[in-house]
Amino acid sequence: MKITLFMAMSLNGMIAGKDGNEDFLSETNWKSFGELAKQYGCFITGRKSYELVQKWPDYNYSTIDAKLKIIVSKNENLELEAPFVRANSPKDAIQKAIAENISSAILVGGSSNNSSFLAENLVDEVILNIEPAIIGKGISVFAEGEFERRLSFIEATRIADDILQVKYKVIK
Numbered sequence: 782m783k784i785t786l787f788m789a790m791s792l793n794g795m796i797a798g799k800d801g802n803e804d805f806l807s808e809t810n811w812k813s814f815g816e817l818a819k820q821y822g823c824f825i826t827g828r829k830s831y832e833l834v835q836k837w838p839d840y841n842y843s844t845i846d847a848k849l850k851i852i853v854s855k856n857e858n859l860e861l862e863a864p865f866v867r868a869n870s871p872k873d874a875i876q877k878a879i880a881e882n883i884s885s886a887i888l889v890g891g892s893s894n895n896s897s898f899l900a901e902n903l904v905d906e907v908i909l910n911i912e913p914a915i916i917g918k919g920i921s922v923f924a925e926g927e928f929e930r931r932l933s934f935i936e937a938t939r940i941a942d943d944i945l946q947v948k949y950k951v952i953k
């Protein structure tokens with residue numbers, strides 16, 4: 782099972798402002814995510830990101846084309862409709878994808894969920910879209926945790942006038 786973490790962030794590694802707003806991120810990132818989710822067939826996100834993004838009026842996780850949409854949460858009462866399913870841990874998320882014959886998934890936040898996967902060494906690749914912004918207070922791409930990973934560089938692509946996309950492989 783290949784897990785690719787995809788996130789859009791400020792130059793200093795913030796994925797949202799301090800109140801959770803993503804105003805400094807352009808729609809190009811959402812397009813990148815949509816293309817990857819369709820290509821991989823599955824995405825995985827944390828419960829807080831899910832609840833936040835589902836409130837967006839124009840597009841949200843429901844408008845993304847993917848066979849399986851996994852929400853990581855310990856809350857057994859979380860109500861989800863197919864193709865959304867709940868996983869109670871990162872490993873459970875992977876098992877749920879394998880059960881659907883899915884061999885790769887996009888991990889798309891948030892901060893705490895990213896760290897949960899990284900701490901268990903479940904991330905194979907990292908793709909980051911870097912926006913031209915520096916945010917003093919906010920939510921970091923990885924919440925604090927007990928991990929240290931080394932990466933090898935794959936490529937960097939200018940995907941828009943002012944957005945650089947960098948891709949790394951996690952050394953295991």
Ligand SMILES: NC(=O)c1ccc[n+]([C@@H]2O[C@H](COP(=O)([O-])OP(=O)(O)OC[C@H]3O[C@@H](n4cnc5c(N)ncnc54)[C@H](OP(=O)(O)O)[C@@H]3O)[C@@H](O)[C@H]2O)c1
Pocket residue numbers: 787788789790795796797800801802803806826827828829830831833853854855856868869870871889890891892893894895897920924
């Ligand atoms: N810029 C981007 O590309 C991007 C993408 C996505 C999200 N975001 C931002 O990320 C922010 C949210 O990040 P966040 O860190 O606050 O929340 P999050 O990671 O989205 O969700 C946290 C929740 O995920 C569940 N979870 C995480 N690790 C778990 C584990 N090991 N086992 C079981 N459940 C686990 C828990 O849900 P329960 O409490 O229900 O158990 C936890 O409370 C939002 O502001 C959003 O805007 C940005």
